[in-house]
Amino acid sequence: MHSYHPTIESFFKAIKSNNVDQLESIFDENILFKPPTYWKEWQGKEVVARILSHVGSVFKNLEYKRVLCNDLDYFLEFNCKIGDLDATGVDMITLNKRGLIEKFEVVMRPYKSVGKLRKSMTLLTSNDPFFKSLQVKEK
């Protein structure tokens, strides 16, 4: 078992337990999140932690695979199920100099699985009072 930057270790634990507070604690105040579903970006640790918590309820059997890193950049490969569909992705994470996550971009395959994720996320965020006041526009 490799050991990575403490933030990455905390990230794995927080994702596994879907712990929003733990996620927030390793995010930079102005973290930028780029989802696989839309071109739109989300900014700020509160909203990004909430988004990821919803993602966590959609992804089943989430397993992290290869972890490649270079200085403050971490690329984390994962597999999961979205409903009955298989999906693979990479979390592209950049830490700032204080060791907090300042950028988080997710790329995935295949198309159909991401479509299912997109549908689920739209439903979940539209039912979450937190997002009610926020306007989500697709590009």
Added chain:
Amino acid sequence: MHSYHPTIESFFKAIKSNNVDQLESIFDENILFKPPTYWKEWQGKEVVARILSHVGSVFKNLEYKRVLCNDLDYFLEFNCKIGDLDATGVDMITLNKRGLIEKFEVVMRPYKSVGKLRKSMTLLTSNDPFFKSLQVKEK
């Protein structure tokens, strides 16, 4: 400018010039390719080189960004345009012990751009005699 494994350097050149022969020369005979568009996998250097050559005609302004590697695994981040849509992706490449590419998986974002890629790829492969005899089934 970093310098990577000669195969990765050749890969960048072959992609840039859309050189199918050069691509084939750095592929293992039984290379496995997993596209962002479908769950289906493609196997064999001839068919994979042809697929990538079609991808090369769809991607505009392709630029490789961060390159993370660990032994025989390379994750190459890229940006491109698909029609008027922006896209980001990661090529997950695994070399075999002889330095040839034996696995190649592509994950991308966002959904809408991959949808456009999928449409273009279906059209291009259905007009390419090489693929006429092959059955493409979506999962």
